[in-house]
Amino acid sequence: MIKRLAALALLSAGIAAPAVSAPPKLIVAISVDQFSADIFQQYRKDYDGGLRRLSEDGVVFPAGYQGHAATETCPGHSTILTGSRPSRTGIIANNWFDLSAPREDKNIYCSEDPRVPGSNHDTYTVSSYHLRVPALGDHMKRVDPRSRVAVAAGKDRAAIMMGGYAPDQRWWWGGKAFVGHGGAEPAPVTAVNRGIAKDLAAPRAARDLPRSCGSQSRAILAAGGATRPVGEGRFVRDAGDSRGFRASPDLDRVTLDLAAGLRRDMRLGEGDATDLLIVGLSATDYVGHTYGTEGSEMCIQIHALDRALGEFFRTLDSTGIDYVVMLTADHGGHDLPERNRQHGIGDAVRVDPALSATEMGKTLGRRLKLAGPVLFGDGPFGDIYVDRTLTAAQRGRVLADAVKTYRAHPQVEAVFTRDQVVAAPAPQGAPDHWSLLERVKASYFPGRSGDLVVLLKPRVTPIAKTEGGYVSTHGSPWDYDRKVPILFWRKGMVPFEQPLAVETADILPTLTALINVPILPGTIDGRCLDLDEGEASSCARN
Template identity: 55%
Template sequence: MFKKAVAALLIATAMPLAAQQPAPGAAAAPASVPATAPRLIVAISVDQFSADLFSEYRPYYSGGLKRLTHEGAVFPRGYQSHAATETCPGHSTILTGGRPSRTGIIANSWFDLSTPRADKAIYCAEDESVPGSSSGTYAASPVHLKVPTLGGRMKIANPATRVVSVAGKDRAAIMMGGPTADQVWWLGGPQGYVSYKGVATPPLVAKVNAAMAQRLAQANPGFALPAQCVAKDFAVQAGDKRVGTGRFARAAGDYKAFRISPEQDAMTLAFAAAAIESMALGKQAQTDIISIGLSATDYIGHSYGTEGTESCIQVDRLDRELGAFFDRLDQDGIDYVVVLTADHGGHDLPERHRLNAMPMESRVDMALTPKALSNAVAQKAGLPGRQVIWADGPAGDLYFDKGLTAAERARVEAATLTLLRAHPQVEVVFTKAQIAATPSPSGPPESWSLIQEARASFDAERSGDLLLLLKPRVMSIPEQATMGSVATHGSPWDTDRRVPILFWRKGMRPFEQPLGVETVDIMPSLAALIGLPVAKSDIDGRCLDLIAGDGDSCAGQ
């Protein structure tokens, strides 16, 4: 059975587009959400799948995304409502019902200047108390997540519940699975999927890794260009990188190219299908849950941008692979509910935007990068040669060095605010005190102010002394002769905040709600479907009624 599940998905990836048939999905008669609890929750996060990207290709969906959009509850204007629109914070909201201010996951990494280790940066999914751990070479752990996930709550209510999390990235798997998950796996490198739990690799994972090694050993000639991608097939130069025309051709054994391609998501879905099948998830009396983090869209967005052939092919492949995955679950006769969303959105590279009617698009000034800013502030504050500011990029949290005296710190803060507030690319700088004094936001997320977004990302122990937010249409990657990533996310603007939120269950009556909702609404909405009470004081989200027309799926909450 395992081999059939893996083969079904890997064959779909390997076949040329012209030879494939769309995965249509089961026809659904108009009805309300079934009254009985589903036996399996499938929570999918597509990393960097912005609401813009979802909407752009919506007319072309023929597989799994078509099923979700045509037969499910569609919230095209979902929000990762906080300001720090990064991978770890976003994933922490999806199955906890809490914003980063509650989950404690304020960024992919933050600084703890009181730690004795030389590396002051703390990675969101590391346990820095483990000897030798650093933000780059770390002991992976969910220790920083302050609240339980849905799976954790389910296990408290019924210890028989199985909780599994599979992803392309450790932070996605860990933040969605939580500390009490039975199995948490992510793509750890050419060797395949690994876990933070330190257990011996079970036969299932050994087989998955062997299947991946076999796939990796084969070259990929690339994917055919779908018709909807043809207009995007032109090259764009960003520093030394030329992007926009790729097909994901890969030499045998090239793991980096495998990871930054649709092949990675196909392998993750194959793993998820095999886990469901081999563990008989959804086949027992209780409800089980599997979370799936699909990371390729994010890697591709960073490496090539969001508007070239690369991203267009990726969305097409994602749609098809999801269709194959859902068809496999249907064949197994599982009563399952799906939610699909994203951890954040994304913004295309400025060079292509400038070619496409947006001449004002720019890259951030090198003067705002941490080293340059710290040097300029130190000089202005009369502390030349000292590192006075710690940060991991030209936007986000800034931390003042702990070795400063009170008088020196005051001069450094004043100098920093003066420099930043005069810079033409800076939208606003908030002090820690300003953010802390702001009430937690409520109401429609599309109408929040910047300081309300900042408050949703704020943790008194982990957040910086200042928060720097760049103006819209300023890419926070500076222009360099040698480019690594060409595009990114992390801003407080809607390109990065808006994500789709899609629910599907066989037999439900489909509907679309275009008004803004939050990803923190997902957990209580799923909890209501399985009759799991969640105290409103424990979360930031609200239950979304998934019954179109009369009736209310949230009635028991």
């Protein structure tokens, strides 16, 4: 408010406020994986770094939505810079089943290239093959081939879905270092990977616990086979523990270091055309899965993220480049049910293992006297597929019995058949008012979506067994997984907050309006968001 009054005072005195109407020289698009609107608001009072700059000096849409039902990493990232929902991007989930695929493994990973011999959902060549629409960088290069695009991300699927078809540089965390597509490794990648190797060679001592995190430091043991408690950790790590490195603030730090290095090496923002720097920050997601969202670990992570973003922005400031920042998330998240119950959420539970597609298929197979898996699916919810080796009559019986059995289960909220989803109209209006069927429709893509879609009730965590290291997750059609912040910042921008519901699909047309890149009507789902505080509209600049 003070900055807004100061800007108005300058205008009344005849002194122009900094101009923001000319296209910026650099767009910095950031996704913070699993940065829910709940987490954004919970820590907002504590921000003193980059998140403070965005939330106090920028334009804030606190009720952004990943409108679709399958709130997973790949579909979420596919919406951010394409302007489209999964029903258009084709990215319906992290994994789906193609029962007609000639390979033995029918489970398809969203960022794999299935044309590569021997590819499967665990061992694959990273590719944008499955993405069915262009992303922001593709549109920029179409209008001006001089535009350059660089991507640094903590996950291959973030790098692929936000980077689109042909970025100039694309690098992602490969397990122990950053990897990318062929060619000579640029100096920034070599430097960052050298630093990572040094970090991994030594143990990591406990991090300091910020004062505001003290009340969240309390141990709790997850059900389902977990052998260690979570909730009071400080990211202590043994030498060589790359998995611990990944699920800590260290991953975001090195990703931002790489992004800054790529910008410097490629001189992004210093040419005649607008350039694009894409950053996928994945540590918040790994911390959420490993420790939950309400313990000391998440509190430390958000404070560290805030500081790291602040340092990153100061580095950009030092260049004098006119840049605009957009920050959002691919999905939200929810805490582990054991701590939720301690916090008064009595209906928070872990999923019944009998709901998994594998177990349900065995149950139906015995009941209907059918051999084989009968059902295929990637877990206890989402898209479920009926075995195509069965006869049409058998498939009909399996589908009818599956729908009836799933709907009768006390942990299931809704079940929709493919025919129901196909017949439903596309969602209209604000995403916070969409029905469950409309949310599923926004995720539906012909040839990839299942024969039925199973939605669990709120606060049913779809992780039954926790001995593998994950205690909480996301993926539901509920607002704690759908709702994310959308933030914009640019020097000279008059800050304001717009609380009404918008979509992540709105980000692309908002950014293309700033740089005068036209988008063909009817080819995207999003709409431009006005970033001008006042009578003018940033959406009218095209």
